[in-house]
Amino acid sequence: MLTVALCTLRTRWVAFTGSFVALALGVALLTVTGRALAASLDAPGQAPQRFAAAPVVVRGQDTLRVPTPAGDRTAELARARPVPGPVVARLERLGTVVADRSFPVRVSGGRGPGGLVGHPWSTAAFAPYRIDAGRVPRAADEVVVTGDWAAPGERVRTDRGTLRVVGTAPGLGFEDAVFFTDARAAELAPLSVQLAVDAEASAVRDAVREAVRDGVREAGRDGVPDGAGVRVLTGTERRYADADPHRDEEALTALNALFGTAGGVSAFVSVFVVSSTFAFAVAQRRREFGLLRTAGATPGQLRRAVLAEAAVVGVLASGTGCVLGAYGAPPLTDLVVGEGLAPAWFTLGDHTWPYHLAFWTGLLVALCGAVAASWRAGRTGPVEALREAAADTGAMTRGRWLYGAALLLTSLVTLVLALADDPGDLLHRKTYVTRPMLLITAAALLAPVVVRPLTRLLTRLPARLPGATGLLVRENAATGVRRTAALAAPVLVTVALTGSLLGAVETLDGAKAAETRARTTAAFVAAAPSGAGFDTAALDRLRAVPGARISPSAAGDVYVLEDGVALVRSDARAVDDPGALAATARLPVARGRVADLDDHSIIVNEEWQEHTVGRSVRVWLGDGTERVLRVAAVLDTGTGDNGVYVTAANAAGAPVDRVDVALADGADPDAVAAGLRAAVAPSGGRVSSGQAWADAASPGSEGATRTGLLLVLGIALLYTGISVVNTVLMAAPARVREQAVLRLAGATDGQVLRLVAAESLTVVAVGALLGLAVAGLDLAGMWAALALLSVPVAPVLPWAALGAVAGVCAVLATTASVVPAAMALRRRGARREQRGKAGGGEHSGNPVGPSSSPRRFGICAEVRGQGKQ
Numbered sequence: 036m037l038t039v040a041l042c043t044l045r046t047r048w049v050a051f052t053g054s055f056v057a058l059a060l061g062v063a064l065l066t067v068t069g070r071a072l073a074a075s076l077d078a079p080g081q082a083p084q085r086f087a088a089a090p091v092v093v094r095g096q097d098t099l100r101v102p103t104p105a106g107d108r109t110a111e112l113a114r115a116r117p118v119p120g121p122v123v124a125r126l127e128r129l130g131t132v133v134a135d136r137s138f139p140v141r142v143s144g145g146r147g148p149g150g151l152v153g154h155p156w157s158t159a160a161f162a163p164y165r166i167d168a169g170r171v172p173r174a175a176d177e178v179v180v181t182g183d184w185a186a187p188g189e190r191v192r193t194d195r196g197t198l199r200v201v202g203t204a205p206g207l208g209f210e211d212a213v214f215f216t217d218a219r220a221a222e223l224a225p226l227s228v229q230l231a232v233d234a235e236a237s238a239v240r241d242a243v244r245e246a247v248r249d250g251v252r253e254a255g256r257d258g259v260p261d262g263a264g265v266r267v268l269t270g271t272e273r274r275y276a277d278a279d280p281h282r283d284e285e286a287l288t289a290l291n292a293l294f295g296t297a298g299g300v301s302a303f304v305s306v307f308v309v310s311s312t313f314a315f316a317v318a319q320r321r322r323e324f325g326l327l328r329t330a331g332a333t334p335g336q337l338r339r340a341v342l343a344e345a346a347v348v349g350v351l352a353s354g355t356g357c358v359l360g361a362y363g364a365p366p367l368t369d370l371v372v373g374e375g376l377a378p379a380w381f382t383l384g385d386h387t388w389p390y391h392l393a394f395w396t397g398l399l400v401a402l403c404g405a406v407a408a409s410w411r412a413g414r415t416g417p418v419e420a421l422r423e424a425a426a427d428t429g430a431m432t433r434g435r436w437l438y439g440a441a442l443l444l445t446s447l448v449t450l451v452l453a454l455a456d457d458p459g460d461l462l463h464r465k466t467y468v469t470r471p472m473l474l475i476t477a478a479a480l481l482a483p484v485v486v487r488p489l490t491r492l493l494t495r496l497p498a499r500l501p502g503a504t505g506l507l508v509r510e511n512a513a514t515g516v517r518r519t520a521a522l523a524a525p526v527l528v529t530v531a532l533t534g535s536l537l538g539a540v541e542t543l544d545g546a547k548a549a550e551t552r553a554r555t556t557a558a559f560v561a562a563a564p565s566g567a568g569f570d571t572a573a574l575d576r577l578r579a580v581p582g583a584r585i586s587p588s589a590a591g592d593v594y595v596l597e598d599g600v601a602l603v604r605s606d607a608r609a610v611d612d613p614g615a616l617a618a619t620a621r622l623p624v625a626r627g628r629v630a631d632l633d634d635h636s637i638i639v640n641e642e643w644q645e646h647t648v649g650r651s652v653r654v655w656l657g658d659g660t661e662r663v664l665r666v667a668a669v670l671d672t673g674t675g676d677n678g679v680y681v682t683a684a685n686a687a688g689a690p691v692d693r694v695d696v697a698l699a700d701g702a703d704p705d706a707v708a709a710g711l712r713a714a715v716a717p718s719g720g721r722v723s724s725g726q727a728w729a730d731a732a733s734p735g736s737e738g739a740t741r742t743g744l745l746l747v748l749g750i751a752l753l754y755t756g757i758s759v760v761n762t763v764l765m766a767a768p769a770r771v772r773e774q775a776v777l778r779l780a781g782a783t784d785g786q787v788l789r790l791v792a793a794e795s796l797t798v799v800a801v802g803a804l805l806g807l808a809v810a811g812l813d814l815a816g817m818w819a820a821l822a823l824l825s826v827p828v829a830p831v832l833p834w835a836a837l838g839a840v841a842g843v844c845a846v847l848a849t850t851a852s853v854v855p856a857a858m859a860l861r862r863r864g865a866r867r868e869q870r871g872k873a874g875g876g877e878h879s880g881n882p883v884g885p886s887s888s889p890r891r892f893g894i895c896a897e898v899r900g901q902g903k904q
């Protein structure tokens with residue numbers, strides 16, 4: 036059977052080209068993703084930046100640690116605590132102690148880089164920064180800046196006053212810094228959460244332990260000792276003193292998710308394409324298998340022959356894919372680094388296991404895709420050698436019915452269970468990316484059931500028009516059910532994935548935007564600059580604006596222990612006045628009242644384990660302070676953005692970053708807006724209308740999410756093109772005789788080609804409609820989940836993307852079908868011309884000459900007339 040398989044591959048190489056290319060690309064992508072994953076797993080830790088030259092850094096408590104029966108549970112605090120005074124006193128006995136401070140600086144007039152950060156000059160040596168022009172700052176209005184955006188001697192207007200640049204230092208790439216004197220920095224940022232200590236690390240650790248020991252004695256049994264949670268950072272751990280120590284880890288996690296999703300979809304579509312190709316190839320080779328059975332081949336030998344063909348294709352394609360992956364990985368790595376999806380230092384390693392994994396996965400995919408086709412080949416009987424009918428029979432086998440119905444039922448049942456148990460799970464990315472695959476596979480398996488009625492529906496009107504083209508399109512597509520289903524399947528995959536994935540993202544974005552707009556009833560919103568907050572003076576100016584009732588709030592975090600073992604973080608808003616909150620926001624309250632919120636209570640949402648009004652719940656604030664608060668009201672779950680609300684007394688020192696403003700009766704909106712803008716101008720804040728702020732603040736999909744989805748859809752579209760072209764080319768030789776009959780019946784070359792093109796477009800339309808149905812059903816599940824979560828929003832179908840994908844599929848299918856047909860007609864025309872010259876007669880080689888032109892499509896017209904009867 037191996038010899039037969041090799042001969043088959045040599046003579047039918049066109050039929051296996053699509054599988055080869057699809058597998059090679061899939062293995063190449065698996066190789067690339069495997070190498071990227073291997074590099075991320077072995078990635079070096081982020082090196083310290085601001086304190087790269089500091090001997091030791093002592094940082095206040097920045098981790099919440101809660102003991103549970105299953106061990107301690109930890110979470111990073113939203114706001115680190117300052118280093119306690121007793122600890123600082125002990126450290127000052129060991130050596131020089133420098134308090135670090137960081138605060139945003141905003142330059143007026145748009146001058147200078149965005150995101151300027153202020154620090155005391157004493158910390159510059161720990162990066163280290165070196166002055167290349169000018170001198171160090173000595174007065175309160177003197178600064179040293181990094182970069183070349185200002186020169187010594189210049190005066191710069193900022194939200195920290197007018198500053199005089201007295202020195203510059205080359206930037207180090209991780210921040211744009213402005214260095215003040217230590218005294219001025221302490222005035223601007225009184226709170227310091229970390230210190231640089233010039234002493235031996237062991238001595239520093241001993242001093243901290245002694246301070247904690249003394250604090251335990253003073254605090255007693257139930258108190259919290261001074262120094263608890265203080266961290267001593269040395270070596271690479273000093274990176275935790277940087278502004279964003281986890282950014283590289285988060286970037287690598289997102290990168291892993293991106294490549295993991297792409298690899299999973301690649302494997303899914305590869306199996307889909309390979310199985311579809313082999314199934315169609317086996318269906319076309321029924322006479323060949325019948326002859327082998329007549330010659331004495333057993334069913335097992337036929338199965339082994341098909342599997343041997345798949346194995347040979349798999350080995351060659353996997354090897355090619357590994358080579359392509361080796362050359363394709365570096366450019367893709369440069370792309371993700373350039374797009375900011377990976378850290379700048381991210382590079383590929385020299386791991387070999389991704390090649391082994393990709394190769395054997397490709398071979399396994401090839402064999403899995405051919406298993407069903409091999410069993411069908413083994414069931415071929417000797418009588419098939421005598422088969423002449425072109426009509427497909429038995430396209431829906433027992434296994435196809437069984438697996439298709441099982442997958443469809445599984446998809447529907449799991450959807451109903453998710454809606455009944457946890458509707459919010461349907462809104463997670465991992466869910467709306469994987470769920471469509473069940474429906475797509477079920478629809479592809481059951482496609483032959485609906486191909487014939489759907490084709491007749493699409494061609495109902497064209498079939499009634501004059502001429503036989505519409506009738507022939509309908510009959511050809513409906514009769515060749517297997518060919519139609521094989522060509523429609525890849526179109527179904529791409530359209531369904533495009534509609535489901537992009538539709539899910541747009542539907543979720545629309546739902547979140549609708550939630551934000553519904554919650555906002557404020558006439559105006561004053562927002563502080565990014566990373567900053569409004570000080571007391573700014574709030575006083577806002578309160579003094581005539582006709583304005585303000586509701587200041589601060590962003591924070593609240594932690595709660597659920598089920599006794601899970602430490603859960605929730606976004607929180609801390610408000611000054613619950614009454615003003617009720618006047619400027621329309622919260623989706625399910626139970627309780629917003630006005631009942633006070634310093635001893637909390638507003639939670641239905642996701643919380645304890646969400647009964649009046650019950651008490653133990654929480655930890657953003658700085659780790661433990662509180663027991665009463666539930667004042669409960670909000671609907673929504674899309675997950677309905678956080679919790681506390682009062683300013685439970686804000687853990689978070690700065691006010693937003694002020695909602697309601698208008699008093701009879702107030703002039705324009706005058707109030709002008710007063711608000713004047714009040715926030717010294718702080719660099721912005722004032723906008725409530726709806727404008729809601730539109731701008733509506734959370735959209737992240738760049739990494741959209742990039743990942745576009746990558747997935749690009750893979751699907753590429754595989755679709757391969758599968759469509761391959762299926763059409765496989766079917767082309769079998770249709771040469773059919774096209775020749777049409778020519779003998781009087782059809783011109785142009786009419787035959789138009790018929791071929793119309794049939795291809797009809798089949799693409801069938802696949803697009805099936806894909807649209809799958810996407811609609813998938814989005815209907817998301818719509819039902821949003822309705823259950825009290826977010827009634829209509830699902831969104833990305834019509835532009837769907838039209839573009841369907842158009843690409845139509846162009847590929849039409850081109851792949853018309854070009855071989857045109858070449859076949861040209862070859863037959865050349866042979867007729869040669870026979871005509873040899874016979875000496877103008878029409879001796881053509882039984883249908885010019886005299887028959889009035890009766891073109893005569894046989895077709897007869898068939899059409901019989902069809903009407």
